[in-house]
Amino acid sequence: MDLMTIISVLVTVVLWGLVAALALTAAVRSKALFREGMQEGSRDFVVLIPRVLVGVIGSGYVAAVMPQETIGAWIGPNSGLLGIAIATLAGAATPGGAVVGFSVGAAALKGGAGAPQVIAYTTAWSLYTLQRLINWEIHMMAPRVVWLRAFVSLPLPLLAGICAMLLGKP
Amino acid sequence: MAERRRVRTFEWSTAIIAAVSIIAGTIVYFRDGSDKFIAILSSDLWLFGGMLPKMAAGCLIAAFVTRLLPREVVARVVGGESGVLGILIAMVMGAVLPGGPLTIFPVAGAFLLLGADVGTAVAFITAWNLLGYNRALIWELPFFGPEFVGWRILIAVPLPIIAGLSARIVARAVASRWGGDQWT
Numbered sequence: 003m004d005l006m007t008i009i010s011v012l013v014t015v016v017l018w019g020l021v022a023a024l025a026l027t028a029a030v031r032s033k034a035l036f037r038e039g040m041q042e043g044s045r046d047f048v049v050l051i052p053r054v055l056v057g058v059i060g061s062g063y064v065a066a067v068m069p070q071e072t073i074g075a076w077i078g079p080n081s082g083l084l085g086i087a088i089a090t091l092a093g094a095a096t097p098g099g100a101v102v103g104f105s106v107g108a109a110a111l112k113g114g115a116g117a118p119q120v121i122a123y124t125t126a127w128s129l130y131t132l133q134r135l136i137n138w139e140i141h142m143m144a145p146r147v148v149w150l151r152a153f154v155s156l157p158l159p160l161l162a163g164i165c166a167m168l169l170g171k172p
Numbered sequence: 173m174a175e176r177r178r179v180r181t182f183e184w185s186t187a188i189i190a191a192v193s194i195i196a197g198t199i200v201y202f203r204d205g206s207d208k209f210i211a212i213l214s215s216d217l218w219l220f221g222g223m224l225p226k227m228a229a230g231c232l233i234a235a236f237v238t239r240l241l242p243r244e245v246v247a248r249v250v251g252g253e254s255g256v257l258g259i260l261i262a263m264v265m266g267a268v269l270p271g272g273p274l275t276i277f278p279v280a281g282a283f284l285l286l287g288a289d290v291g292t293a294v295a296f297i298t299a300w301n302l303l304g305y306n307r308a309l310i311w312e313l314p315f316f317g318p319e320f321v322g323w324r325i326l327i328a329v330p331l332p333i334i335a336g337l338s339a340r341i342v343a344r345a346v347a348s349r350w351g352g353d354q355w356t
Contacts, residue, residue, distance in 0.1 A: 010222075010318045017229035017309070024236035035239055043235035047228050050310060053186045054227070058220045058314050060193025062212040066204070067196045100311045102185045108315040121324050124312075125331075128301045134273055142277035143293075147284070151294045154338040158298070158331045165327045172323040 057105035064105070065112035077123075079116035086163035089119040093126030093159060103127040117172050122163030129155045223314040230309030234270035241269065243279045250296065251286025258288060259295045259336040266299030266332065270306040290343045295336025302328040 029036040077085040077092075089110075096103050103124060111120045130152065139148050166172070201209045246269055250262050262283070269275065280293040303325060312321045 006319050009322075013318065014225050014229070017226055017233065021229050021232045021236070024233060024240060027240055028236055031240075039232070039236040039239055042238075043228075043232035046235065047231040050227065050231065051224075053183065054311065054314050055220060056186055056190045056193060059213060059216045060189050060196065061315065062216040063193055063196035063200050066200045066208070066212060097185075100307065101183070101189055104311055104315040105189050111316070111320075117320065117323075120320075121327065124324065125302065125328065128307075129298070138273035139277055139297075142273070143281055144284075147280075147290055147293060150290060150339050150342060151297055151335070154294060154335045154342060155298065158302075158335060161334070162324075162327050162331065166323065169323070169327070172320045 053101055057101040058108070061105045061108035062112060064109040068109065068113040070114040073110060074114040077110065077115045077119040079119075081116060081119060082167070083164070085116060085119045086122045086160060086167070089115070089123040089163065090126040090159040093123040093128075094130040095132075096127050097131075097133050103131065118163045118166035121166045122159045125162040126159035129158060219317055220314045223317075226313055227310050230306060234306050234310075237268065237270050238275075243269070243275060243282075247279050247282035247286060250292060251283045251288045253292070254287075254289060256333075256337075258292045259333055262288075262292045262296040262336065263299040263303070263332040266296040267303035267305060269300065270304070276300050289340060291336040291340030294339035295332045298335040299332040302331055 025036060025039065028039050075081070077089050081088070093103070093107075096106060107120050107124045107127070110123065111117065115123075135148065135152070197209065200212065246265050250258065250265055253261050266276075269279065276297065280296050283293050283296065284290065308321055308325060312324075316324070
C-alpha cells in the first residue's frame with residue numbers, strides 16, 4: 003500500500019468516527035433527532051449518487067473526445083501564468099450547479115490540462131458561480147457586501163494556481 | 173428547529189451534463205472501439221466506488237451537524253467577535269457549517285446585524301466556498317480523487333483570511349473616502 007492509500011483509509015475511518023460521535027450525541031438528546039439525521043443523511047446520499055455518477059463518467063468521455071493539443075496549449079502543465087489566468091476566467095464564467103464545474107474541471111484534467119490550472123479553475127468557479135450569485139446571494143445579502151466579496155476574491159484563484167505551480171503539487 | 177437542506181431530485185445542469193456525456197460516450201464507442209469505451213468506464217467507476225464511503229459519511233455528518241449546531245448559535249459566536257480572531261473563527265465556521273446558499277447567506281447576514289464587520293462575513297462565505305468539507309467530500313472527491321482534493325484544500329486554507337482582511341481594508345477605504353460604514 004502506498005502512502006496515499008493509507009491516508010485515504012485513515013480519512014475514511016476518521017469521517018465515520020465523526021459520524022458515530024455525532025449520531026451518538028443526537029441519540030442522547032432525543033431518538034427523533036437521531037432518526038431524522040439518519041434519514042436525511044441517507045436520503046441525500048441516495049439522491050446524490052446518480053448526479054455525481056453522471057458527471058464523473060461523463061467527464062471521462064468528454065476528456066477523450068476533446069482536442070488534447072488545444073487544451074494542452076491553452077491550459078496545459080506548461081501554460082504557466084497565462085494558462086492560470088485563462089482557467090480563472092473560464093471558471094468564473096462557468097454557469098450551473100456543483101456537477102457542472104467539477105465535471106468540466108475533471109474533464110480538462112483528464113484531457114491534458116495542468117493541475118495548477120485546474121485548481122485555479124475550480125477555485126474561480128467556486129467563488130463566482132454566477133447562478134448562485136444572482137439567484138441567492140444578491141437577494142439574501144446587501145448588494146454592496148456581494149460586490150465587495152466579488153472584488154476581494156479577484157486575486158484568490160490566481161494565488162491558488164500560482165501556489166500549486168510553485169509547490170509542484172498535486 | 174433544524175431547517176431542511178434541499179437536495180433536489182432533478183436538476184437542469186445534471187440533465188445537460190448527461191446529454192453531453194451520452195454524445196461523448198457514443199463518439200468514443202464508434203471512433204475508438206468498445207475496449208476504450210469500457211476502459212474509461214471502469215477507471216471512472218473504480219474511482220467513484222472508492223469515494224462512496226466518504227460521500228456517505230459526508231451526507232450523514234452534514235445531516236447531524238445541521239441539527240446539532242443551530243445557525244443561530246453560529247451567528248452569535250461569530251457575530252460577537254472581531255479582529256483577526258473573528259476572521260479565523262468565521263473561517264472555521266464556514267468550513268464546518270453544512271448546507272447550501274439557503275443556510276449560508278442568512279447566517280452571514282446575521283453576523284453583520286449582530287455587529288461583526290464585513291471582513292468576517294466575507295471570510296465566512298469564502299471559507300464555505302473553498303474549504304467546506306460538505307462539498308469536498310460529496311462532490312469534489314469522486315471527480316478528482318483524494319490527492320488532488322487534499323492539495324487543493326491545503327492551498328486554499330489562507331485564502332479566506334486574505335479575502336476577509338482585504339475586505340476590511342477596502343471597506344475602511346471606501347468609508348473614509350465616500351463616508352458611510354453601514355454594511356447591513
